[in-house]
Amino acid sequence: MTRFFGSCYSEGAVHIPDGFLSPPVWVSLDVAAVPVLAGAVRRAQRRFDEARLPLLGVMGAFVFAAQMINFPVGVGTTGHLVGGALLAYTLGASPAMVVMSAIICIQALVFQDGGILALGPNLLNMAILGVLAGYVPFRLWGGGRWRRPAIFVGAALSVLTSACCALAELFLSGIRMPPAMLAVSLVLFLVSALLEGAITLAVIEALQVLAPNAVRRPRMIGALGLVAIFLAAVGVLFASTNPDGIQRLGQVAGIDGYARRLFSTPFTGYETALFANPWLRKATAGLAGLALIYSACALIFRAAIRKRSA
Amino acid sequence: MTPAIEVRGLSYRYEDGFEALRGVDFRLDHGESIALLGPNGSGKTTFVLHLNGLLNGAGSIEIGGLLMSRANLAAIRRKVGIVFQDSEAQLFMPTVIEDVAFGPRHQGLSPAEAADRAMHALATVGMAESAERAPYHLSAGEKKRVAIAGILVMEPEILILDEPTTFLDPPAQRALTALLAGLPQAKIVVTHDVRLARALCSRAVFFQNGIIVAAGDVEQIVARFDWDIA
Amino acid sequence: MHHVVLDEWSRRSSALHRFDPRAKFIVLVVFLVVVATTQRALASLSAALLLLLLACFAIAQIPLAAALRRAALVLPFIAAFAAACWFAGDPDRALALALKSYLSALAVLLLMATTPLPQLLAGLESLLLPRFLLTVAQFLYRYLFVISEEAQHMRIASLARAPRRRGSGMRRGLKEAGGALAVLFARSHARAEEIHRAMLARGFAGHFQTLTRRRFTGLDALVVATASLAVILLRLGAEGLAK
Numbered sequence: 001m002t003r004f005f006g007s008c009y010s011e012g013a014v015h016i017p018d019g020f021l022s023p024p025v026w027v028s029l030d031v032a033a034v035p036v037l038a039g040a041v042r043r044a045q046r047r048f049d050e051a052r053l054p055l056l057g058v059m060g061a062f063v064f065a066a067q068m069i070n071f072p073v074g075v076g077t078t079g080h081l082v083g084g085a086l087l088a089y090t091l092g093a094s095p096a097m098v099v100m101s102a103i104i105c106i107q108a109l110v111f112q113d114g115g116i117l118a119l120g121p122n123l124l125n126m127a128i129l130g131v132l133a134g135y136v137p138f139r140l141w142g143g144g145r146w147r148r149p150a151i152f153v154g155a156a157l158s159v160l161t162s163a164c165c166a167l168a169e170l171f172l173s174g175i176r177m178p179p180a181m182l183a184v185s186l187v188l189f190l191v192s193a194l195l196e197g198a199i200t201l202a203v204i205e206a207l208q209v210l211a212p213n214a215v216r217r218p219r220m221i222g223a224l225g226l227v228a229i230f231l232a233a234v235g236v237l238f239a240s241t242n243p244d245g246i247q248r249l250g251q252v253a254g255i256d257g258y259a260r261r262l263f264s265t266p267f268t269g270y271e272t273a274l275f276a277n278p279w280l281r282k283a284t285a286g287l288a289g290l291a292l293i294y295s296a297c298a299l300i301f302r303a304a305i306r307k308r309s310a
Numbered sequence: 311m312t313p314a315i316e317v318r319g320l321s322y323r324y325e326d327g328f329e330a331l332r333g334v335d336f337r338l339d340h341g342e343s344i345a346l347l348g349p350n351g352s353g354k355t356t357f358v359l360h361l362n363g364l365l366n367g368a369g370s371i372e373i374g375g376l377l378m379s380r381a382n383l384a385a386i387r388r389k390v391g392i393v394f395q396d397s398e399a400q401l402f403m404p405t406v407i408e409d410v411a412f413g414p415r416h417q418g419l420s421p422a423e424a425a426d427r428a429m430h431a432l433a434t435v436g437m438a439e440s441a442e443r444a445p446y447h448l449s450a451g452e453k454k455r456v457a458i459a460g461i462l463v464m465e466p467e468i469l470i471l472d473e474p475t476t477f478l479d480p481p482a483q484r485a486l487t488a489l490l491a492g493l494p495q496a497k498i499v500v501t502h503d504v505r506l507a508r509a510l511c512s513r514a515v516f517f518q519n520g521i522i523v524a525a526g527d528v529e530q531i532v533a534r535f536d537w538d539i540a
Numbered sequence: 541m542h543h544v545v546l547d548e549w550s551r552r553s554s555a556l557h558r559f560d561p562r563a564k565f566i567v568l569v570v571f572l573v574v575v576a577t578t579q580r581a582l583a584s585l586s587a588a589l590l591l592l593l594l595a596c597f598a599i600a601q602i603p604l605a606a607a608l609r610r611a612a613l614v615l616p617f618i619a620a621f622a623a624a625c626w627f628a629g630d631p632d633r634a635l636a637l638a639l640k641s642y643l644s645a646l647a648v649l650l651l652m653a654t655t656p657l658p659q660l661l662a663g664l665e666s667l668l669l670p671r672f673l674l675t676v677a678q679f680l681y682r683y684l685f686v687i688s689e690e691a692q693h694m695r696i697a698s699l700a701r702a703p704r705r706r707g708s709g710m711r712r713g714l715k716e717a718g719g720a721l722a723v724l725f726a727r728s729h730a731r732a733e734e735i736h737r738a739m740l741a742r743g744f745a746g747h748f749q750t751l752t753r754r755r756f757t758g759l760d761a762l763v764v765a766t767a768s769l770a771v772i773l774l775r776l777g778a779e780g781l782a783k
Contacts, residue, residue: 015617017614017618017641017644017645018572018575018576018640018641018644018645019575019637019639020621020637020640020641023576023577026576037670038670041670041672044672045672050675050746050747050748051736051739051744051746052736053672053675053676053679053748054402054732054735054739055729055732055733055736056679057675057676057678057680057681057682057683058680058687058731058732058735059725059728059732060676060677060680061682061683061684061687061728062687062724062728064680064684064687064688065687065688065724066691066721066724068688068691069691081721090725098673102673102680105673105677106680106681106684109648109651109652109657109660110542110543110546110652110657110681111542111543111613112610112611112613112614112645112648115641115644115645115648116569116644116648117569117572117573117576174633175621175624175625175633176625176628176629176630176633177624177625178627178628181624181627198714199717199718201718202714202715202721203717203721203722204718205718206715206721206722206723207722207726209722210722211722211726211729214726214729359737362741364737364740364741387741387743388743391741392741394737394738396731398686398731399734399735399738400734400738402682402738404658404678404682407751408750408751411751412742413743415749415751416742416745416749417743421750421752421753422752424751425751425752442551444547444658444682446682446685446686460742464743
């Protein structure tokens with residue numbers, strides 16, 4: 001059974017097919033994906049003019065080709081590169097998002113790997129959130145002594161984030177899983193994540209020798225990075241131990257009622273699933289809390305970077 | 311009579327410091343065909359990339375009387391067409407016809423006119439039935455012919471070919487040679503293929519370590535530097 | 541390779557191949573939405589839709605068995621989740637997952653077997669997808685075959701040089717994998733540089749100019765209307781019969 005499961009997850013990237021997600025989930029994520037993707041495209045356009053489009057396409061083809069290769073990495077395992085983090089470390093975050101989006105679209109169309117209606121969720125999971133999760137550690141620590149761990153952790157986080165988001169979306173759509181299978185899935189995700197980290201690091205190190213200009217060298221933000229980690233850790237702790245606390249915060253801020261209304265009107269039946277099930281409530285509260293903290297940190301860095309370069 | 315190409319004292323140094331060209335003088339007259347011979351790494355391709363402004367070295371380059379400068383770049387690129395060694399990189403559009411029409415489209419022609427010109431060019435090289443095919447499916451010889459069509463469609467005065475017969479099997483080589491021999495443009499052919507040089511060119515120059523060490527008759531140069539494989 | 545066969549199918553000619561890619565895409569979306577939102581009478585609707593798809597494959601002169609097999613590539617993934625639902629006590633959902641995702645994959649396959657991807661991508665621009673993204677996808681697809689082959693050659697070459705040694709260790713395996721990928725990366729980068737030069741040499745001035753845009757004809761609109769209606773009617777019919 002594990003082997004069977006393994007073959008499905010060995011890619012390290014979960015492309016959700018059509019027919020798995022419930023309408024509220026795929027509709028809302030398809031809608032949400034539009035402005036996010038447009039934003040990523042706009043940012044990428046600022047960095048790469050049209051003359052460089054072939055480069056982005058060719059790099060996409062490279063990642064695609066790399067994804068199709070099994071690398072025997074010893075111990076009886078084979079690795080596959082997902083590549084979001086690698087693209088981010090060589091091209092930059094927003095170009096990497098655009099290239100990953102192109103890859104995912106072509107995978108969905110040509111290989112039926114991932115659905116068409118499910119493009120919104122898949123793009124958000126892998127091309128946006130995955131790339132972002134991979135880029136942040138690199139941006140923070142990629143310029144100094146912690147470069148190698150930053151690359152490893154970033155690549156691992158990118159795969160882990162995409163996979164967990166996909167799993168969350170599937171659960172929100174009502175897919176049930178026996179706890180044993182869930183545990184196995186999470187373990188497999190972790191293994192894929194670690195492999196991605198290892199392969200990405202190996203490629204970057206080889207590139208440093210072969211083509212040193214290919215890999216970016218972000219400016220150090222050191223101290224603020226530690227603050228960010230501390231805040232995030234506190235946030236996660238808070239969210240996991242006191243989800244009701246966050247919910248109360250939400251109630252106080254009036255968000256909770258608003259969210260309830262938002263979900264209840266078009267999505268009858270899902271409201272009960274979302275807010276009555278204590279596990280799901282905690283999960284969503286935790287995710288919401290993390291998202292808030294993440295965005296707060298991002299804003300702080302933005303301000304700090306601007307101050308530094310001024 | 312202004313020459314088609316006049317180069318004086320061209321020098322070029324790569325980013326890593328390697329001096330690829332060390333003062334090259336060169337002249338090509340209208341309708342003439344010259345072969346560039348010489349060992350690998352002697353600067354032949356580097357030289358040729360300067361002739362339509364893809365590389366920017368020191369020295370003076372005049373194409374049909376136009377001095378190489380930013381302002382003249384567009385005009386010069388219309389006069390000089392380069393067929394690169396790697397056709398895969400040259401045929402970068404999704405279909406054959408889109409690729410051949412690329413030049414005219416970017417010269418400002420309408421889609422219909424560009425497509426029309428492209429079909430004529432494809433007919434010239436004998437690839438008209440392959441207009442809608444994807445470049446991936448073509449053989450090396452077919453790709454090379456399409457690449458040539460993509461340059462001919464821009465009606466250049468000077469045709470530069472960088473190692474055109476590499477990757478081609480003998481029948482394809484013969485076909486290509488025949489095709490090229492029938493084209494009226496002045497030609498510069500970078501090649502190791504002495505038979506091609508003999509068939510297409512009257513004169514040859516020999517590159518060595520970034521300069522031209524000899525110029526003359528194709529047979530003279532081949533004999534002097536023992537450049538034939540037999 | 542999978543995509544090579546699909547590419548070949550998409551370049552054949554039949555009635556279906558000739559319709560505008562946008563029309564076919566819209567019909568596909570309608571089909572997918574109908575399937576995705578079906579709650580009742582799924583089994584009978586699935587049978588009807590399957591027959592419809594098979595008929596379309598026949599008209600398009602695509603070999604049926606091969607098509608069914610290719611769509612089945614999604615099955616391992618589905619099977620895992622279907623099994624999960626089954627063991628968690630939700631057998632209806634397990635069946636629904638399998639039917640819906642297989643049908644959806646088959647429908648997408650029909651679109652891609654009758655429409656060359658570059659044409660579809662060009663058409664999607666009028667459906668408001670960002671041109672920047674679509675152009676990246678075009679170049680990606682153009683060089684996908686080329687670079688995949690290069691990667692295969694490299695893999696074969698490395699296997700030929702160093703046959704798999706037991707216990708050679710993860711470290712070495714990673715180093716080799718990293719090195720091979722880095723070489724492929726550098727080659728791809730160099731190729732991109734050559735493409736850039738080729739573009740400049742032919743007068744590229746900052747903006748891609750494409751060739752003729754297809755016109756959406758009355759026939760295409762008719763196809764969209766008829767096909768969508770057919771699918772929706774099948775759904776209503778199946779649900780009606782189930783009552």
